[in-house]
Amino acid sequence: MGRSFAQIAFTPLVKEQQAKRGSRTQYERIEKLSPPGDALSEYEKEFILARDSFYLATVSETGWPYIQHRGGERGFLHVLDDRTVGFVDYRGNRQYISLGNLGHDDRVALFLMDYPSRTRLKILGHATVHEGEGAKQFVEQLSTSEGRKLVERAIIIRVDAFDWNCQQHITPRYTEEQIVKVMAPLHQRLAALEEENKGLREQIAGRAEAG
Ligand SMILES: Cc1cc2nc3c(=O)[nH]c(=O)nc-3n(C[C@H](O)[C@H](O)[C@H](O)COP(=O)(O)O)c2cc1C
Known part of the structure; x- marks a missing residue:
């Protein structure tokens, strides 16, 4: 946190709560010593x-x-x-x-x-x-x-x-665009496997007919 944010957000009542609950010393340091931000x-x-x-x-x-x-x-x-x-x-x-x-x-x-x-x-x-x-x-x-x-x-x-x-309590969520991008190689692989599977089935069927 930068100094500017602390100076705006830490109002007298906020500081009072920080003091009461033991975090004022830590945040006072930020308010005084952090870069402006x-x-x-x-x-x-x-x-x-x-x-x-x-x-x-x-x-x-x-x-x-x-x-x-x-x-x-x-x-x-x-x-x-x-x-x-x-x-x-x-x-x-x-x-x-x-x-x-x-x-x-x-x-x-x-x-x-x-x-x-x-x-x-x-x-x-x-x-x-x-x-x-x-x-x-x-x-x-x-x-x-x-x-x-x-x-x-x-x-x-x-x-x-x-x-x-901080990152705590944020559930990762993805947009449709992001999911499509991530899934693209999987779809390609699936299509290739389906094609290969089709060929193999045709080979097996051909052999069965010949036999
Ligand atoms: C047809 C229509 C299109 C809108 N398009 C957008 C948009 O592109 N982006 C957006 O943030 N809000 C959009 N909104 C929401 C409104 O613009 C909303 O009025 C605006 O966010 C202001 O809200 P406020 O009156 O609560 O401040 C749209 C609403 C309507 C009815």
Whole structure:
């Protein structure tokens, strides 16, 4: 964990709990001595660009946390530089809950999962919404080949902090695309064996007829 994440996440009440439960000394050290952890390295960038979904948390003006799943083509969450990520928002169910929440508070949390490698990345940041003429540059930059969908806006997130979590309790899960790739050699082998089996059966049948 970087210093920036600790400084944001460890609020006075969190620190109080850490102190009460014996982990404050360890986390105070992180808060004071760790590297900042606010600029995405090549490792984080690569991880972000490999994702085809993430969860976006916002806070409503009534104080409720809200989480929405965002999905798209792999890499639809772009890395603009080591402190900025962004994506285009397509016309959807038109509830506009995240958008409404961002009108009140621009702070967001992103949760990115890689189930096969059992890795998760949390990002904290500030989001800006770009719409209309002013959004053209971002929309062009961030659009994927999902051209059939109506882009409503670009959401750009300034990264304040990020943190990786441990792998515990994450069940590995695989996408259909990943399973097809892994299974391809097995299917090829199966087809070859079936072909060989057919030939052998034909040979046996031929011998039986001759005998
Ligand atoms: C036709 C349709 C297409 C959608 N396509 C996407 C999509 O590609 N990616 C995505 O994250 N959500 C998609 N959604 C979900 C909605 O866009 C959802 O409104 C959006 O995530 C905003 O949610 P919120 O109002 O809860 O913040 C789609 C919804 C509909 C009805």
